[in-house]
Amino acid sequence: MNDPKAAPAASGLSYRDAGVDIDAGDALVDRIKPFAKKTLRDGVLGGIGGFGALFEVPKKYREPVLVSGTDGVGTKLKLAFDLNKHDTVGQDLVAMSVNDILVQGAEPLFFLDYFACGKLDVDTAARVVKGIAEGCELSGCALIGGETAEMPGMYPDGEYDLAGFAVGAVEKSAIIDGKSIEPGDVVLGLASSGIHSNGFSLVRKIIERAKPDLDADFDGRSLADALMAPTRIYVKPVLALMQKVKVKGLAHITGGGLVENVPRILQEGLTAELDQSAWTMPPLFKWLQKEGGVADAEMHRVFNCGIGMVLVVSAADADAAQAQLSEAGETVSRIGTIRRSAAGEAQTVVV
Template identity: 80%
Template sequence: MSAQQPSASSLTYRDAGVDIDAGDALVERIKPLAKRTMREGVLAGIGGFGALFEVPKKYREPVLVSGTDGVGTKLRLAFSWNKHDTVGIDLVAMSVNDILVQGAEPLFFLDYFACGRLSVDTAATVVGGIAKGCELAGCALIGGETAEMPGMYPDGEYDLAGFAVGAVEKSKAIDGSTIRPGDAILGLASSGAHSNGYSLVRKIIERAGATPDQDFHGQPLRDVVMAPTRIYVKQVLAAIEKHDIKGLAHITGGGLLDNVPRILRPGLAARLHRDAWKLPELFAWLQREGGVADSEMHRVFNCGIGMVIVVSAAEADAVAATLREQGETVYRLGEIVEQQPGQAQTVVV
């Protein structure tokens, strides 16, 4: 049987909206970015059907810890403001900070980039941010997927998902089980709104008539609103190495009110003192322009605190000193107390 010869009306995948050559060009752009993130344990990375990673031999009883997340509607601002260089850092941060709270060292990361029509320049900029995030977290960008799906996304738009895998020594996993009344609560400063609450952020920006280029305390509003999520991995792992960390909470969706209780057993509550830290200018502006109540602010946004750490009161100063040596801004937020009947597990007083 003879091979089918193309005719003048023959269709190609490119005619259907998928450019294989663009996909190949993106892979070539990504390879040097991923190479910068390589670390011990990577056996095979970008380019294969599956990535291979060997758990470091320093672990005697390694427990794998995994996490997945996206960037949410912060991407809508990336599209409308044409700012794509930081959302990749957000993507990595949301997953590696999540697995960090159990004491895990992030080992490797995979990303999923989906779009309607592939722009190699935009995708490479996004992946550049992902690689930067992996460098900050000390994990390898070991693989991923770029999906060009005509008709699924409008031109100029895309979606992101990320997947992190880490390891922790079984005997050193942090689960909050040793938290007791009287323990101290420390908070690490956030870099901004991180990647949560952006549906409300966008609504407030619209109500205020704000523009991305307008001055906001010496910076363009665009840079303040799009500041990437802070990655706490190396700093907190250094503290875990030296001190007894009883509990960690990543302040993401649900803000301070909903995330801290995730590490508290029944009968315990976190009492936070609102005068322990100053509400950053971004959040003060959002609250003022949106007329947002305090309780809603604390439930939607991190309000300037990106990571909460619970330690014994006796060790609080030493832990804070270690974290400050690592470049963190640390606040003594409050203390663990016995939960009273009808009381929420996080109270801000």
């Protein structure tokens, strides 16, 4: 017999009560399907929404080697939250992975994203994913899957995290590994679009110290837009160059800058001597260095300083490579040469 004095039974709980809105997740999938559809390419066997993404390696490859990469956007996201600017970080996400696999000669085939938040804001997430799709279009790869994770209590309100995963393919005989680089080869630098996605912990510290007006004009746009400019994607012009010129080595200039990324493609006993006067450091980096009192050596280790991708070609091919890349819309500088290393010398020196 029921006790009339007992407390009334609590009403039943739902997933929404726990902070997860399944309907919002479904709405986001519907919103992003048109973005993903625009990235379809040969090889895609299924669309967004399946348990797994299906992709067939293009038949043009005789001995395909799959090349994979994964990355995030880092603390640049904190600035995106502060500015409520979410339309560029998606391209950053794609760029960090596709540029990485490009350096081994790989053509990006497909991309998957992971978006995690405490409470899903469909409009914000859709803006992010639209940027991801735009990055995929720029790199010629398909956005074929991903995951949206709503995890109450894991992230502060209004914040999220991103991770991306790219898979590409390269003919086994065409893998770029730097082994053919030799003294006398030329180092070409492709201009960056800005800070890209590295060094933002220092950037945010400099902003905290300088307290600038982020809406003020800075070199023809607002300082906020200059800081948030998305990472340049080099895939299409560099892949096209590979069809005409032997590219001996490629380095994506991310965390560690020129001095730590270029050595990753050099054999022991070789040094890349880079001439700092061969390219102009963009105004944004000069502003960061001045406002932060950052030493030259630290700038070179943290930021790309205006060079987002490095190519090594033979001296005989340098003019042709520079001309083709320029015609494709890249700003190209001949920034150095390869030589034998002196005893105990670093593999990249900036003079």
